[in-house]
Amino acid sequence: MEQTNDRAIITGGSRGIGRAVAEQLVTRGHDVLLVARNAETLAQSTVALNALGPGKAWWFATDLTDQPTAAGEVVAYAERVMEGVPTLLLNGAGGASITGALDASWTLWQQDFSLKFWGYLAMMRAVLPKMMENRRGVIVNLVGVAGKDPNPTLAVASAVNGALRAVSKVLADEAKSAHVRVVNVNPGATDTDLLVEMARGIAARTHKDPAQVLAEMRQGAPLGSLPTAWDVASLIVFLMSDAAGFITGTSIDIDGGAHRGLA
Numbered sequence: 138m139e140q141t142n143d144r145a146i147i148t149g150g151s152r153g154i155g156r157a158v159a160e161q162l163v164t165r166g167h168d169v170l171l172v173a174r175n176a177e178t179l180a181q182s183t184v185a186l187n188a189l190g191p192g193k194a195w196w197f198a199t200d201l202t203d204q205p206t207a208a209g210e211v212v213a214y215a216e217r218v219m220e221g222v223p224t225l226l227l228n229g230a231g232g233a234s235i236t237g238a239l240d241a242s243w244t245l246w247q248q249d250f251s252l253k254f255w256g257y258l259a260m261m262r263a264v265l266p267k268m269m270e271n272r273r274g275v276i277v278n279l280v281g282v283a284g285k286d287p288n289p290t291l292a293v294a295s296a297v298n299g300a301l302r303a304v305s306k307v308l309a310d311e312a313k314s315a316h317v318r319v320v321n322v323n324p325g326a327t328d329t330d331l332l333v334e335m336a337r338g339i340a341a342r343t344h345k346d347p348a349q350v351l352a353e354m355r356q357g358a359p360l361g362s363l364p365t366a367w368d369v370a371s372l373i374v375f376l377m378s379d380a381a382g383f384i385t386g387t388s389i390d391i392d393g394g395a396h397r398g399l400a
């Protein structure tokens with residue numbers, strides 16, 4: 138990220154971590170295109186971001202499971218409204234189904250891989266050649282610690298995140314010669330809508346009250362509280378900046394030290 142005039146595509150930009158990244162970029166003078174499914178939430182977030190400024194915001198509603206068509210459409214729209222090749226991509230449209238590997242239906246395996254693995258990969262394949270031709274660009278993928286510490290109740294997400302770590306590494310290798318970077322961020326439990334959804338999933342499996350599960354997740358936070366979307370966004374915006382110019386082909390955990398393996 139240079140001092141001015143970056144053009145960012147943010148998938149999952151209408152809510153949660155993606156939305157917080159959009160806010161931090163816009164206040165630093167960069168333009169953003171938010172991508173998600175719900176047009177109303179996208180429009181509301183875009184109005185709020187444009188009121189903040191000085192960067193500008195646009196939105197594009199699409200289901201990112203529909204690949205590779207959706208990625209091509211997103212990038213074409215981004216180039217049109219932002220008047221140039223995107224210089225930043227945050228892949229953040231994903232989820233984390235609470236399920237074991239055998240409990241998950243084949244359809245669920247396919248859906249979760251379609252959104253997060255195929256979705257992230259299609260966006261990277263659509264944008265990387267353009268960034269490389271421009272010799273400018275940073276891609277950050279919101280992955281997750283389950284890709285390092287496979288978790289039996291996040292079986293599908295663990296596999297998706299592990300696969301994303303591998304593909305990001307090889308894409309980072311391909312992009313190096315053009316000075317384009319690809320970095321993964323691994324949040325642990327982070328206080329967003331997704332956490333509430335996960336608490337509901339755990340409650341259904343354990344026959345507990347969802348509010349109690351959520352409270353336990355918050356109370357069990359390694360550093361006394363869970364990171365917010367804003368906390369994770371601050372790391373992402375740093376990784377997008379020139380100050381992180383030598384960080385590529387790796388992943389950074391932001392989980393309060395919960396991950397037990399060596400980095």
Ligand SMILES: NC(=O)c1ccc[n+]([C@@H]2O[C@H](COP(=O)([O-])OP(=O)(O)OC[C@H]3O[C@@H](n4cnc5c(N)ncnc54)[C@H](OP(=O)(O)O)[C@@H]3O)[C@@H](O)[C@H]2O)c1
Pocket residue numbers: 148149150151152153154155172173174175176178199200201202229230231232233252253279280281282323324325326327328329330331332366
């Ligand atoms: N929060 C955590 O604890 C945590 C931990 C580890 C990893 N992560 C990862 O970080 C990423 C962001 O998480 P978050 O907590 O910010 O999630 P969130 O608050 O639930 O936001 C998800 C965003 O993705 C969009 N989205 C969902 N499905 C989509 C689809 N099919 N097509 C297009 N857009 C879609 C949502 O908008 P619409 O619903 O309108 O489409 C929303 O903008 C995810 O990949 C998640 O797995 C999160």
